[in-house]
Amino acid sequence: MGKSLPKRSEDYSKWYNELVVKADLAENSAVRGCMVIKPYGYAIWEKMQAELDRMFKETGHQNAYFPLFVPKSLFEAEEKNAEGFAKECAVVTHYRLQNDPDNPGKLRVDPNAKLEEELVVRPTSEAIIWSTYKGWIQSYRDLPLLINQWANVVRWEMRTRLFLRTAEFLWQEGHTAHATKQEALEEAEQMNNVYADFVENFMAIPVIKGLKSESERFAGADETYCIEALMQDGKALQAGTSHFLGQNFAKAFDVKFTSKEGKQEYVWATSWGVSTRLMGALIMTHSDDQGLVLPPNLAPNQVVVVPIYKSEEQFDAITAIVNEMMKELRSLGVTVKYDQRDTLRPGAKFAQHELQGVPLRIAVGARDLENGTVELARRDTLTKETTSIEGIGAKVKLLLEEIQSSLYKRAFEYRDSHITKVNSFEEFKEVLESKGGFIAAHWDGTMETEDKIKELTKATIRCIPLDQEAEVGSCVFTGKPSSKRVLFAKAY
């Protein structure tokens, strides 16, 4: 097959890159930094989308769609936000190509078709959305406004990696407007909780909920909630963020409402998003040296059935049994595929399904026909057992649930054993280099210290955890007083 992967222990980064390509999830495109999401990868993303969309609607949000382009004058209206994204903006300057007089058959940009005002390809949509909300919000009756958008965005990153950091990526961005600060804060925290719920219970990835430090905050936000996950190589990955935007965008776009008391007030805002980056988190949390490992919730095929036969008669007899079994599985809500390709041997099929992370594989051969059995193979543990075909539906259902929860458990135990409390900067550096993971340390709360630590160690403050007890201590770097620990880590 030529499909075997580098070992994680030898080159984690190469293992990741090759896994993404060989498991048919995504590949680099002809456009610098932009990826092609292949059908198998996209099918996993669709499962994420469907569940998130359901959760957003359940919490009262509606979908809408806003323009891809942001006129420069709107883009720059909220200065902090503009400053934060200015360096990575793709800019449309012309609206026409023409035949190139110097190169027959080739095209060039038509110099006469220069736009009066340049258009920024959205790196995020606060500006275009808040310029729209101005027309939608007049009174407290128009609030709250709870909107989400599924869209592509572009951030011209210099160093890109499939799913983790790409110039174009797919995401959802929620943008809400509220009458009070309190309500907006609650919304921001609620959506961070929705993300945590989704990532933990649907993707089987444990996360820590927290707040960002000022320097890691979203440009234009007063507060950023986040969920942070830990990858197998000890690096952290920000899996989702939810921002309390205060009145910054309302002021930049002059969005006021008449309160119940008849007063004109600026609107309070939130925005929140998760992206195809979650695919990277999924891969780097569960997978192994054999390839992708998918939690059953996210598997395009939860079960694949492979027939093992030597004659057409055997194939027909096996297929008859398999069809019965698949009917039973589907009636229980299990997604199952019969891999009856005659262009591949069973061993090659096994390898492919292993590489692609199918949670359960069922093999049915001639001896199984005689004995009324099938062979069940678990992807997560790579264990096999021969089991009766009687009651296979219930058994598979149970196994899928077990795989889902055991993947979470495994990831949780890894994560939990990689949160290390340190009390000196020596210890900080030592743990960071030897063990990695999250380092729980006291910090004096200043940007200077944060910057200095980053400069010296490449570790950043991933979050200030929400659920922790106050603890008097002194900053691991400056020794100044501190009231709680924050989590540092190297991060994706």
Add this chain to the structure above:
Amino acid sequence: MGKSLPKRSEDYSKWYNELVVKADLAENSAVRGCMVIKPYGYAIWEKMQAELDRMFKETGHQNAYFPLFVPKSLFEAEEKNAEGFAKECAVVTHYRLQNDPDNPGKLRVDPNAKLEEELVVRPTSEAIIWSTYKGWIQSYRDLPLLINQWANVVRWEMRTRLFLRTAEFLWQEGHTAHATKQEALEEAEQMNNVYADFVENFMAIPVIKGLKSESERFAGADETYCIEALMQDGKALQAGTSHFLGQNFAKAFDVKFTSKEGKQEYVWATSWGVSTRLMGALIMTHSDDQGLVLPPNLAPNQVVVVPIYKSEEQFDAITAIVNEMMKELRSLGVTVKYDQRDTLRPGAKFAQHELQGVPLRIAVGARDLENGTVELARRDTLTKETTSIEGIGAKVKLLLEEIQSSLYKRAFEYRDSHITKVNSFEEFKEVLESKGGFIAAHWDGTMETEDKIKELTKATIRCIPLDQEAEVGSCVFTGKPSSKRVLFAKAY
């Protein structure tokens, strides 16, 4: 409410524009030619997407995602396609903004961040997709490749109208690769049939299936299948197209495969798409002077319930009954919303739901409580009846089916009575001006005649219908021999 619309008979175009905005479907944005799709409009589009997506998957297609940008050198590779879209391309030339030294607080394009090669914002994705397929297709075993993408595209149109023609729009584009010409032709026709099935049976809009004449064909296609619908003002609207691309893109991007016989051959291709333009077709097929009329299949809320009460006790008693009724309706798969806003009077609610095309409205008042009745109002016929609350579920279900089929029937009768056979150019012009609709006329098959007729009348050949009998005749314009009639019309 200030929500009343112009009459269709007085100003159809103004009626359309105002309806789109007042029914909360979409609005113009701060970006020239780009629209904002509002939550209510987007909810309708989501229903279209879900059904189409189901139909694509049922016919063996998988979703994937390809980059938003097309490098100029790839864009120009298939010359006809490039030529067809060159004049309406948004072009990214720079990847960074910087502080404008002349305008503190403002940004400008960083002149040092000019791209080496300009990027075209995709107006359609054949080029980027076929440059990718080159890496995916080696052998006949890799075929057919059946892929669809849901995406935004940009075509810099000079005259835009909400949903009908916008600079950015949402669509799906299928791109398939096949080993034989025959198989590709069958795929192109199959997908045109899928579109026809969807538009007729789901959207209740009758269409004519046909082929485009050479001058109306997609740039880069050897044949374009289409479905054509007729709007209430007698103008045609192209609702979907499916292209047989021959080997044009395979040759432009050098995509060959090894056949079963071991020969190297170019791949055969199709592409097919429908877009948010379908929203325009929906509106202009069914709606009336009171506003939008939605077929139940596409209605975000098929039923809205409005309580009519004078006291809180009445409201509570009505609500208890309504909750029971809604439970019954939901168990039958009906989507129903209880409009219990206390900020609007029942009359205002009625007007809003009428404007927004809710298929069935149920009002429940104090007298209904006594009598065990409700008032049912149909949006399509604007008729009301008082009916027993006993068995309301079955009754509503039946009514929704009746509305769906009667909307189709009404549109079909209108369309059918607006296909006029003409045998002279005088008659052609007369019918076009006085009656509109499709004109079935003989045509000599030349582009010159087609162009001349367009110049003189603004009518174009909408399609050469697929299911018609051969009929010997002479061209309505030149008198030259012709073997079948084609359909002319003025078109959106």
